[in-house]
Amino acid sequence: MTDVKKTSGISRRTAVKGIGATLGAAAFAKAIAPLTSWAANQSIDEFLQKHYQELTPAQMQKVLKRLEEDTKKDYGAEVTITDPKPQPGVKFGYALNLSICVGCRKCAQACHVENNHDRKSGNSYIRVLEMKKGSLDIEHGKVDYKGPVPKSDSFYMPVQCQQCDNPPCVDVCPVEATWKEKDGIVAVDYNWCIGCRYCEAACPYHARRFNWTKPEIPQEEITPVQGYLSNRVRPQGVMEKCTFCMHKTRNGELPACLQACPTGARVFGNLLDPESEIRWVLENKRVFVLKEELGTKPSFYYFFDE
Amino acid sequence: MKPRPLLIAAILGFAVVLCLASWWIYQRSFASFEEAVSHRQVQIALDTGEAHPVTIQGAPTTPTVLADLSQSGRAPTEVACTTCHSTRTPQLAQRDSVQLDEFHQGLQKQHGTLSCLSCHNADNYDTLRLADGTPVAFENTMQLCAQCHGPQFRDYTNGSHGGMNGYWDLKRGPRTRNACNVCHDPHSPAYPQLIPVFPPKDVQLRKQKYGDSYPDPDQHAH
Ligand code: SF4
Ligand code: SF4
Numbered sequence: 001m002t003d004v005k006k007t008s009g010i011s012r013r014t015a016v017k018g019i020g021a022t023l024g025a026a027a028f029a030k031a032i033a034p035l036t037s038w039a040a041n042q043s044i045d046e047f048l049q050k051h052y053q054e055l056t057p058a059q060m061q062k063v064l065k066r067l068e069e070d071t072k073k074d075y076g077a078e079v080t081i082t083d084p085k086p087q088p089g090v091k092f093g094y095a096l097n098l099s100i101c102v103g104c105r106k107c108a109q110a111c112h113v114e115n116n117h118d119r120k121s122g123n124s125y126i127r128v129l130e131m132k133k134g135s136l137d138i139e140h141g142k143v144d145y146k147g148p149v150p151k152s153d154s155f156y157m158p159v160q161c162q163q164c165d166n167p168p169c170v171d172v173c174p175v176e177a178t179w180k181e182k183d184g185i186v187a188v189d190y191n192w193c194i195g196c197r198y199c200e201a202a203c204p205y206h207a208r209r210f211n212w213t214k215p216e217i218p219q220e221e222i223t224p225v226q227g228y229l230s231n232r233v234r235p236q237g238v239m240e241k242c243t244f245c246m247h248k249t250r251n252g253e254l255p256a257c258l259q260a261c262p263t264g265a266r267v268f269g270n271l272l273d274p275e276s277e278i279r280w281v282l283e284n285k286r287v288f289v290l291k292e293e294l295g296t297k298p299s300f301y302y303f304f305d306e
Numbered sequence: 307m308k309p310r311p312l313l314i315a316a317i318l319g320f321a322v323v324l325c326l327a328s329w330w331i332y333q334r335s336f337a338s339f340e341e342a343v344s345h346r347q348v349q350i351a352l353d354t355g356e357a358h359p360v361t362i363q364g365a366p367t368t369p370t371v372l373a374d375l376s377q378s379g380r381a382p383t384e385v386a387c388t389t390c391h392s393t394r395t396p397q398l399a400q401r402d403s404v405q406l407d408e409f410h411q412g413l414q415k416q417h418g419t420l421s422c423l424s425c426h427n428a429d430n431y432d433t434l435r436l437a438d439g440t441p442v443a444f445e446n447t448m449q450l451c452a453q454c455h456g457p458q459f460r461d462y463t464n465g466s467h468g469g470m471n472g473y474w475d476l477k478r479g480p481r482t483r484n485a486c487n488v489c490h491d492p493h494s495p496a497y498p499q500l501i502p503v504f505p506p507k508d509v510q511l512r513k514q515k516y517g518d519s520y521p522d523p524d525q526h527a528h
Contacts, residue, residue: 097466102497109504122507143506148499252478254471262489263497264468270475277465277474285466305461 051176052189052229063191064228071233077222081232084250086183092244092299093184093271093278094255095287096158099305101265103128103149103156110260111160114245115231116223118215125209125242126160126257138290160257161186161207161242162290162298169199169208178239183250184271184299185243187229193238200239204291208241244268271299358473358480364488365445369432371410391431398428416494425450425492451486462486 045066049055055063064081071079108124117123129141133155141157150156167186170178177193180186200208214236226232227247234240245255249268258266269278281287285303370384390409400406401421403413415422427435434442434450442449452459461467469489473479489497 095466097461100467102500103502104500105502105504108506112504120507122504124504124506127506128502145502146505147501149502150497150499249474252473252475254474254481259471262469264462264466264470264484267466268474269465280464281466284464303466305457 046191049191051192052187053179060228067228067232071222071226075217075222075233076219077224079222079224079226079232081226081228082247083228084247086181086185087250089270089272091182091184091271092163092249093269093282093301094163094244094299095267095278095281095285095301095303097265097267097305098155098157098302100263101128101156101158101261102263103130103145103154104262106260106262107158107257107266110256111242113221114223114248114256115240116215116217116226116233118211118213119217119221121212123209125207125240126158127206129157129159130154131157157302158257159205159207159290160300161203161244162205162296162300163242163244165297165299166295168202168204168294168296172198172202174198181229185229185246186241187243187246188239188241189229190232190234190238190240195237195239197239204294204296208239211236211238211240357476358478360476361480361482362445362448362485363482365447365485367443367445369444373409387431396423396428398423414494416496417492445485447485447487447492451492 043066045062049063050059060083064083067081068079071077071081105128108126108128111117111126112122112124115125127143129138129143130145130149130151131137131141131154133153138157138159145154163184163186165180165184167180170180170186174196175192175194178186178188178199195210197210200210211234215233217233222233223231225247227243227250230243230246245253245257249255254268255266258268267277267281269276271278271282273279281303282301286306287301287303289298289301369387371387372382373385373390374382376382397406403410403415403422424437425434427433427441429435430441432444434444434447436442436450437453448459448462458467468484468486470481470483472481486492491498
């Protein structure tokens with residue numbers, strides 16, 4: 001099943017480009033109808049869906065409706081999927097206070113729930129690294145630490161997508177299924193992704209996740225407020241990542257990981273607003289970014305209290 | 307004579323390629339950076355309308371204590387501080403719960419050299435008091451903490467310390483913030499150790515790779 005789907009991803013694109021150019025769409029749909037028997041749960045509409053950036057608002061509405069119906073069919077859950085747009089004058093930034101993060105992983109858990117991750121895989125866009133005080137050796141940071149935290153000799157560094165201004169993952173995508181939005185969020189069109197995983201390999205922060213299986217989530221645990229580019233249940237065989245909870249933050253709300261953080265180690269806001277808390281942090285704390293030398297220009301900052 | 311037009315074409319072609327290449331390099335390396343740093347010129351239409359409120363939660367309006375009434379055969383009950391304190395003379399000399407012969411004996415205090423009455427107001431136990439004697443309502447404990455913990459209070463006011471919920475954009479919705487005492491027991495304010503939730507599962511994958519000698523986090527953490 002997995003293999004069929006993966007290879008079908010690539011041939012689908014090639015087929016759409018090659019044959020679609022020579023046949024009318026209707027004739028094409030008819031011609032490929034037999035193929036739907038092996039691309040089992042993929043409708044003709046889905047098969048022919050355009051790239052996110054090429055969808056007209058009317059087409060988008062149809063897509064959203066189809067996805068809502070699919071979720072109802074597959075998971076029994078009533079969900080609302082919208083496509084909130086970047087707000088003008090907003091560029092998102094995130095900062096994390098390493099002096100007060102206690103490594104409780106509540107943020108990672110909140111992310112898992114908010115984003116409708118497969119329950120069994122325990123997926124989360126956040127990994128919390130435990131490191132010895134006095135070092136900043138990320139490669140040897142421990143993610144599977146146990147026992148009461150915070151340990152007196154350790155500090156904790158949650159790592160998630162850094163929403164780079166110069167994102168290596170975007171550069172390597174062969175079909176442009178991932179790109180940077182105006183408010184700084186690196187988005188993925190799950191319906192356009194062919195699952196080649198180049199972006200996962202290119203990301204120096206290990207921030208991307210692959211859907212090896214179709215996510216299994218109990219109906220009552222599905223987060224009902226969903227975004228096309230963010231937390232809707234992903235199809236099997238596509239890449240996904242932190243979107244700063246686009247479906248919440250583009251409506252002015254704080255991201256799920258911040259709301260779950262008991263210590264207030266996380267600061268989120270609009271980098272373009274001089275009055276914002278995130279700007280206060282950037283202007284008054286000594287901040288740093290991860291792997292600065294790579295030139296990725298993250299929108300995610302870390303700092304210690306003085 | 308003859309190769310001239312060819313040469314010109316070649317030079318032109320080269321120039322075009324050079325321009326395209328430098329434009330590409332510029333786009334890749336500097337344009338995104340400029341975009342990121344040029345925010346001071348960006349015109350933001352700031353909505354000056356009413357901002358939504360920030361509510362501080364977790365500080366009691368009427369402070370109570372859980373009174374052990376077992377000797378009188380009754381279940382423990384929450385009673386307001388003044389219930390007892392209005393009928394008793396304050397023991398101004400006693401600095402610690404260990405010196406008390408009745409009530410509050412088990413109370414653990416690990417808060418520097420402070421005594422009970424450094425914060426509690428002997429004239430009205432339903433309030434607290436600042437170092438200069440000014441009474442403060444329990445709801446405003448932050449003011450009391452701020453006397454000694456200036457940097458933390460500054461960070462709190464600027465949003466980089468203390469749990470919160472709601473909206474980053476106060477023009478679109480309200481926010482709630484925790485009072486200091488939600489996370490820090492004032493009597494023993496160090497943040498307590500806790501068992502981390504949500505152990506990462508990709509360890510399972512490593513286990514497949516390295517065999518059973520790799521420890522399973524699920525078996526110990528809960
Ligand atoms: S929830 Fe907050 S304190 Fe806990 S690990 Fe995440 S950032 Fe750190
Ligand atoms: S912002 Fe949302 S998607 Fe990103 S790590 Fe936090 S919870 Fe996960």
